[in-house]
Amino acid sequence: MGKLIFGCIVLFFCFNWTYPLKLQAEYSQIILDKDSTLIHAYLTKDDKWRLKTELHEIIPQLKKTLIYKEDKYFYYHPGINPISIGRAFFNNLFQMRTTSGASTITMQVVRLLEPKSRTYLNKFWEMFRAFQLEWYYTKEEILQLYFNLVPYGGNVEGIKSASLLYFDKMPQKLSLAEIVTLTIIPNRPTSLVMGKNNDLIQRERDKWLTRFVKEGVFPKKAIRNAKAEILNATRQEAPQKAPHFCNHLRSLYPDQNPIFTHLHLEKQEKVQQLTQNYVRRLAHLNIYNAAVLVINNRTHAVEAYIGSPDFTDKKNAGEVDGIQAIRSPGSTLKPLAYGLAFDKGMLTAKTILADVPIDFNGFEPENFSRNFIGKVTAEEALARSLNIPAVKILQEIGLNSFISKLKRANFRQISLDQKKLGLSLVLGGCGVTLENLVGMYASFAHRGKYSTLQYFKTATKSDKNENTSLLSEAATYVITNILTQAQRPDLPNAFENTFRVPRVAWKTGTSFGRRDAWSIGYNEHYTVGVWIGNFSGEGVNHLVGGEIATPLLFEIFNTLDYNSPKNWFRAPESLQVRWVCSETGLPPNSFCKNQVVDSYLPLISPSKRCEHLREVFISENASESYCLACLPNKGYRKAMYPNLSVELSAFYQLTGITHDRIPPHSSACTRLIDNQEEAPKITSPSADKQYIIDREDPPQMQLQCKAAHEVRKIYWYLNEKFYKATRPNQAIFFTPELGLMKIGCTDDQGRQSQITIQVQYE
Ligand SMILES: [Zn+2]
Numbered sequence: 001m002g003k004l005i006f007g008c009i010v011l012f013f014c015f016n017w018t019y020p021l022k023l024q025a026e027y028s029q030i031i032l033d034k035d036s037t038l039i040h041a042y043l044t045k046d047d048k049w050r051l052k053t054e055l056h057e058i059i060p061q062l063k064k065t066l067i068y069k070e071d072k073y074f075y076y077h078p079g080i081n082p083i084s085i086g087r088a089f090f091n092n093l094f095q096m097r098t099t100s101g102a103s104t105i106t107m108q109v110v111r112l113l114e115p116k117s118r119t120y121l122n123k124f125w126e127m128f129r130a131f132q133l134e135w136y137y138t139k140e141e142i143l144q145l146y147f148n149l150v151p152y153g154g155n156v157e158g159i160k161s162a163s164l165l166y167f168d169k170m171p172q173k174l175s176l177a178e179i180v181t182l183t184i185i186p187n188r189p190t191s192l193v194m195g196k197n198n199d200l201i202q203r204e205r206d207k208w209l210t211r212f213v214k215e216g217v218f219p220k221k222a223i224r225n226a227k228a229e230i231l232n233a234t235r236q237e238a239p240q241k242a243p244h245f246c247n248h249l250r251s252l253y254p255d256q257n258p259i260f261t262h263l264h265l266e267k268q269e270k271v272q273q274l275t276q277n278y279v280r281r282l283a284h285l286n287i288y289n290a291a292v293l294v295i296n297n298r299t300h301a302v303e304a305y306i307g308s309p310d311f312t313d314k315k316n317a318g319e320v321d322g323i324q325a326i327r328s329p330g331s332t333l334k335p336l337a338y339g340l341a342f343d344k345g346m347l348t349a350k351t352i353l354a355d356v357p358i359d360f361n362g363f364e365p366e367n368f369s370r371n372f373i374g375k376v377t378a379e380e381a382l383a384r385s386l387n388i389p390a391v392k393i394l395q396e397i398g399l400n401s402f403i404s405k406l407k408r409a410n411f412r413q414i415s416l417d418q419k420k421l422g423l424s425l426v427l428g429g430c431g432v433t434l435e436n437l438v439g440m441y442a443s444f445a446h447r448g449k450y451s452t453l454q455y456f457k458t459a460t461k462s463d464k465n466e467n468t469s470l471l472s473e474a475a476t477y478v479i480t481n482i483l484t485q486a487q488r489p490d491l492p493n494a495f496e497n498t499f500r501v502p503r504v505a506w507k508t509g510t511s512f513g514r515r516d517a518w519s520i521g522y523n524e525h526y527t528v529g530v531w532i533g534n535f536s537g538e539g540v541n542h543l544v545g546g547e548i549a550t551p552l553l554f555e556i557f558n559t560l561d562y563n564s565p566k567n568w569f570r571a572p573e574s575l576q577v578r579w580v581c582s583e584t585g586l587p588p589n590s591f592c593k594n595q596v597v598d599s600y601l602p603l604i605s606p607s608k609r610c611e612h613l614r615e616v617f618i619s620e621n622a623s624e625s626y627c628l629a630c631l632p633n634k635g636y637r638k639a640m641y642p643n644l645s646v647e648l649s650a651f652y653q654l655t656g657i658t659h660d661r662i663p664p665h666s667s668a669c670t671r672l673i674d675n676q677e678e679a680p681k682i683t684s685p686s687a688d689k690q691y692i693i694d695r696e697d698p699p700q701m702q703l704q705c706k707a708a709h710e711v712r713k714i715y716w717y718l719n720e721k722f723y724k725a726t727r728p729n730q731a732i733f734f735t736p737e738l739g740l741m742k743i744g745c746t747d748d749q750g751r752q753s754q755i756t757i758q759v760q761y762e
């Protein structure tokens with residue numbers, strides 16, 4: 001006998017080495033919200049609902065029921081139960097009925113792992129595997145495997161799947177009646193189908209419950225209550241809430257299971273409802289899609305993620321995730337450019353900028369309204385989202401330094417395209433996602449520090465770039481204040497009468513061709529991004545960020561943040577206050593009459609004194625002006641004249657805005673004027689360009705320049721020969737000559753400039 005047992009043990013280890021146990025059950029991926037409620041489950045690759053039951057989800061009542069029903073000596077045997085095997089063998093031998101309970105739970109697990117036909121040889125194989133399971137796993141783990149693999153008919157496997165799909169609850173919430181129901185179905189999964197023959201199932205259930213009373217397994221009262229429960233369960237859909245959110249995470253982490261997230265289901269459903277209702281009201285304008293992302297600013301957690309108004313809306317491509325779609329951002333990147341310019345000491349909120357037509361090497365941006373304003377403060381230029389000042393600011397801060405900031409904020413498409421991008425980037429000439437933009441604005445709510453949006457409760461690799469600084473705290477505060485001003489042209493008409501406008505800093509954007517309307521806002525609690533448009537990419541005249549996207553943004557803030565304390569961002573100590581001249585935004589000079597208060601960064605912000613006027617010597621009757629070289633001994637006086645930039649004075653002349661102009665320079669002056677800074681700038685034709693013309697019918701080309709404000713006359717030269725004298729901005733034309741052409745122009749102050757062009761015949 002001793003030798004036999006020893007032989008069996010040796011044989012077991014030989015087999016164990018040759019046929020190692022492999023447990024490769026694939027489970028349905030599940031995604032849970034912030035309260036660990038299951039919000040979404042996916043079919044396995046073999047199209048099964050097989051949700052993994054965790055140990056803590058197997059409650060004592062469930063264990064007790066199963067063990068009593070299937071394998072009373074489960075905790076005492078090593079995988080097989082010799083007594084019941086003997087009994088089954090005896091029964092079979094005398095052709096009696098097959099006794100249930102011959103297989104232990106362990107052997108049932110083996111059969112679930114490796115289904116085989118029921119032969120004597122296979123029976124031995126199963127016994128070997130059962131030993132193996134018991135050798136490597138605890139009893140609790142074997143029970144867990146059983147609950148995970150047990151079939152419920154159709155493609156439903158495991159008690160968690162059954163519990164969710166039939167009773168719409170997690171297994172630990174099951175009642176005794178439900179537990180008994182779920183332990184009897186696996187015995188006959190094809191005939192006991194819930195929803196089809198519930199009466200039969202209920203009778204079977206009650207039979208078992210009666211046995212439980214007799215044998216004192218559960219208290220009588222519990223059994224009475226269980227019997228009173230009517231079984232009316234039917235097969236339900238698997239939970240598929242927040243589908244865009246879950247699909248996005250699944251695509252990022254296909255192997256992580258379960259995925260614990262920060263999604264706030266209540267907020268998700270509220271915002272989803274608001275979005276759906278809102279977009280329904282836009283259908284008559286041919287606008288069908290929207291996407292909304294809500295971030296909790298305290299935790300950086302993604303709390304609501306609405307990829308489209310209705311995931312199931314096939315007609316309007318509802319499955320597309322508008323939060324990850326790459327679109328043109330319109331003007332939504334401008335605040336970052338202004339913030340960077342502030343940090344680099346290029347401007348403050350009150351700095352006067354010129355909103356006048358400019359040619360940036362062939363790129364001539366227009367404003368959304370197609371008008372130019374002339375002089376404008378930086379804060380107004382940002383609040384009104386003017387294009388020229390933004391492009392000029394980007395040119396000054398440098399395209400590369402702007403792009404490198406965007407890269408730090410995870411703007412992936414911009415990083416991929418960086419070699420192709422130009423100054424139009426700041427007007428939306430690039431590709432971004434709503435997620436990118438919301439991430440950037442969330443950093444404005446975080447004193448300029450960017451951190452990755454938090455989807456997961458468990459840390460992932462992408463959490464690394466915590467706290468990349470995009471802007472200083474001071475710049476962020478200044479930008480936030482500008483974006484909070486309620487008196488703004490991008491506020492929808494008569495908005496204040498119908499809506500409570502929440503205290504939010506926000507920026508709108510409209511892409512070229514009116515394909516995208518954006519509105520992104522933040523306060524201390526939330527950052528919310530709204531995109532509205534069509535997934536088809538169709539542009540619609542009504543798609544304007546302020547008009548279309550802002551109302552939904554405010555609805556969301558009013559719903560999510562209604563009762564929150566009205567805290568607001570505090571000015572950092574590094575930011576100080578000073579008086580500046582309202583004509584330039586610079587520290588006032590003795591002649592600066594109108595002064596305003598402005599915030600600035602000491603040692604960084606512009607500190608040059610204002611020179612909005614300059615002193616000029618003129619004749620008593622103001623008919624001519626003098627320099628020190630031609631100043632007469634008497635008969636002159638000092639006068640102050642506006643000190644305008646070349647662009648601004650050209651703009652004033654073009655638009656007929658009158659201003660004090662310096663009288664023409666004294667004709668008696670002999671000094672060679674070398675101040676080239678204000679020399680006329682030739683704008684047409686373009687310098688160093690090749691022009692190909694028709695030999696038979698050469699075109700007329702226009703001569704144009706921008707001259708300083710006091711200039712009254714311009715003299716044109718073609719190939720160093722005098723051609724014509726004109727007023728500044730007067731249109732004149734010439735016929736180009738073949739070859740290299742020199743084009744020169746001189747103003748009445750003697751300042752000159754010259755360009756060359758190449759002319760060729762076709
Ligand atoms: Zn001034």
Ligand SMILES: [Zn+2]
Pocket residue numbers: 626627628629630631665666669670671
């Ligand atoms: Zn002079």
